Amino acid sequence: TAREALAAARAASVELRSLSLAPEIAAARGLLASGGIEADVATGHREPLGRAGALLAVVLREAVTDVVRRGTARHCEITTAEDGGLLTLRVVNDGVRTSEQGAHALEGPAARIAAAGGRLRTGLEPDGRFAVEASVRVPEDRPVAEATAERRLAVGLLAATVAVMVVKGLLQVPPRDLPVAVPCFLAMAVVLRWTRPRGRDRLPLLAVQAVATFVPLFVLHQPWGTLPGFLVGSLFVLLPVRVAAALGALALVLTGAAVRGDGMVVNTLVSVPVTALVVYGLLRLARLADELRDAAAARARAAVVQERLRAARDLHDLLGHGLAAILVKGELARRLADRDPDRAAREFADMVAMARRARADMAAVTGTAPHLEFGPELESALGVLAAAGIETTVHREGDPPADAEPVLAIVLREAVTNVLRHSSAKHVDIKVTADALTIENDGVSGDVTPPGSGLGNLSTRLAAIEADLETSRTPTAFRLTASLPRRP
Numbered sequence: 447t448a449r450e451a452l453a454a455a456r457a458a459s460v461e462l463r464s465l466s467l468a469p470e471i472a473a474a475r476g477l478l479a480s481g482g483i484e485a486d487v488a489t490g491h492r493e494p495l496g497r498a499g500a501l502l503a504v505v506l507r508e509a510v511t512d513v514v515r516r517g518t519a520r521h522c523e524i525t526t527a528e529d530g531g532l533l534t535l536r537v538v539n540d541g542v543r544t545s546e547q548g549a550h551a552l553e554g555p556a557a558r559i560a561a562a563g564g565r566l567r568t569g570l571e572p573d574g575r576f577a578v579e580a581s582v583r584v585p586e587d588r589p590v591a592e593a594t595a596e597r598r599l600a601v602g603l604l605a606a607t608v609a610v611m612v613v614k615g616l617l618q619v620p621p622r623d624l625p626v627a628v629p630c631f632l633a634m635a636v637v638l639r640w641t642r643p644r645g646r647d648r649l650p651l652l653a654v655q656a657v658a659t660f661v662p663l664f665v666l667h668q669p670w671g672t673l674p675g676f677l678v679g680s681l682f683v684l685l686p687v688r689v690a691a692a693l694g695a696l697a698l699v700l701t702g703a704a705v706r707g708d709g710m711v712v713n714t715l716v717s718v719p720v721t722a723l724v725v726y727g728l729l730r731l732a733r734l735a736d737e738l739r740d741a742a743a744a745r746a747r748a749a750v751v752q753e754r755l756r757a758a759r760d761l762h763d764l765l766g767h768g769l770a771a772i773l774v775k776g777e778l779a780r781r782l783a784d785r786d787p788d789r790a791a792r793e794f795a796d797m798v799a800m801a802r803r804a805r806a807d808m809a810a811v812t813g814t815a816p817h818l819e820f821g822p823e824l825e826s827a828l829g830v831l832a833a834a835g836i837e838t839t840v841h842r843e844g845d846p847p848a849d850a851e852p853v854l855a856i857v858l859r860e861a862v863t864n865v866l867r868h869s870s871a872k873h874v875d876i877k878v879t880a881d882a883l884t885i886e887n888d889g890v891s892g893d894v895t896p897p898g899s900g901l902g903n904l905s906t907r908l909a910a911i912e913a914d915l916e917t918s919r920t921p922t923a924f925r926l927t928a929s930l931p932r933r934p
Contacts, residue, residue: 447458449835451800451875452499465841467489467491467499467502467503467535468489468507468906469906470503470506471487471489471506471524471526472905472906473507473905474506474507474510474524475524475786475836475905476905476915477510477511477514477917477918478513478522478803479916479917479918481513481514481517482918483514483519483521483522483539483736483917484520484521484522485514485522485523485771486522486523487523487524487525488523488525488526489525489526490525490526490527490528491526491527491528492528495646497532497562498533498562498582498583498584499560501555501559501562501564501580501582502526502533502535502582503533504555504558504702505537505552505555505578505580506524506535506537507565507730508538508552509552509578510522510524512552513539513541516542517541518539518541518542518554518911519539519540519542520541520717521539521540522539522540522541522592523536523537523538523539524536524537524752528584531583531584532581532582532583532584533581533582533583534579534580534581535578535579535580535581535586536577536578536579537576537577537578538571538575538576538577539575539576540574540575540576541576542570542575542576544570552566552578553591555580559580559728561664561739562582562718563581563582563583563616564580564581565580565582566578566579566580566581567579567580568828571861572727578908580930586633594735594736595738596731596732596734596735596738597731597732597735597736597739598639598729599731600641600643600728600729600732600735601638601655601728601732602847603728604637604641604725604728604729604732604899604925605848607724607725607728608634608637608676609919610640611672611673611676612631612632612634612636612660613629614633615627615662615673616628616631626661626665627662628906629658630658630659630661631658631659631752633664634655634658634659634858636651636654636655636658637655637676637679637680637725637729637857638686639651639681639730640729641681641729641733641736642733642736646746648684649821652680652681652684653764654882655677655680656677657825658673658691659674659676659677659697659714660674660700660704663700663704664700664704666812672717672721673716674697674698674700674701674718674721674725675718675719675720675722675725676721676722676725677697677716677766678690678693678694678697678698678718678719678722678725679721679722679723679724679725679726679729680725681693681694681697681735682694682726683726683729683730685686688709693848694722695934697718698718698719699714701718702715737849741776756824765878771803772797774830774833774866775793775794775796776793776797776833777831778793778827778833779793779794779797783921793833796829796833801916810845818853818856819851819852820846820855820858820878823858823859824840824857824858826879827858827859827862827876830862830866831862831865831874834866835873836865836871836873836874836887837873837874838873838874838875839873839874839875839876840876840877840878841875841876841877841878841879841880842878843877843879844878844879844880844881845878846880846881846930847880847930849911850911850913850930851915853910853911853928854883854905854928855905856904857883857885857904857907857908857915857928858883858885860904861885862874865885865887865889870889871887871888871889872888872889873887873888874886874887875887880930881929881930881931881932882927882928882929883927883928884925884926884927884928885922885925885926885927886923886925886926887923887924888922901914904928908928911930911931912931913928913929913930913931914928914929915927915929916929917929
């Protein structure tokens, strides 16, 4: 049935959108704006988020809805952060006086967060504002990318350099000194660890490398002066430049002191910087190869997320509206079947036309449909509103630019769908100008409902053409305005 198809389309849209927190943040911003609340948003997470995003989206909806419902806040901050796989959402507002008041609305989300192993905290900040903080771990389910040819080359050259130095050193060691020399040379392989990003083992392993570097020089008194070059090159990769430079200079001094008397001081002090440059270059090459690979993988993930979000927006905005309109027409035709068969037949004919349009809209989800036109969409909206018994007034004071028509058509669809679903409107006023579209209805209820995906989707679509979405409420009306950038 149309009702079941509509429910399935909305469920699919929600499932796709749960991969990202961005649409929910946009919807929350729109709801706060409609309540006259200033919103500051700062995001510091990576997409996609999967289940973690869906959980935090619930917290965000309930927290923002409670802020608007109370109507006492003037400012609200929404921030996200991701650190070590832990995703944190904070919603802070200045409209709650006691901790108990704000915590009551989040009892349901708190249970879901706890069941997922996360944590939700609420309470008053030192400055008197009420804060909601939810943290949940993002599972690391991304496949590990294969090493690039550049990385394999850098690591291979570095490993070969270390191997040559080890063999050279062992050939110079008397058999009686092997118990000391062998562990030191093997420890030099720790330099290969620095081709990977930093970890908690950085300082201990760096200390091991330093010991393995200077023990042969001071204990065995052998002229292996190039070994400190590996340490100095590692220092410049792992530490700030000033710290690395100071420690590198100290390493040179210690090296000169260790080889004093062997007649190789000058040769050693030249070999150390040269070796350090080679080691530093190979380590940086390996790391840059990893960074480029990760950047390419991040761009690919972002492209996947954007495509999924586009499919979710199209399912909600295009197919969802068509099915809702078919449902309204069907209900009307069913009621008129006995009383006015002729009009019922016309309504059924409209349903067939809408079904054809819904099939065409389905092609838009795959990106193969033609652009929507604002004129036909306006006529369709008038027909749907009339079928629902809602009086409509249209004021046309200009025509929007052709490249903005597809987005404005979707704005109109969403506004009409929201009137049918969420209001008890008796009259809708539509105003069209060359740089704006305004839809106002008189069906405002006293309740504030959690933000759906519609406003977030519209904000995203309008932002793509540098346009803005504004919403406002009065005791008797709700207004939605899409403002296009002014053109010369």
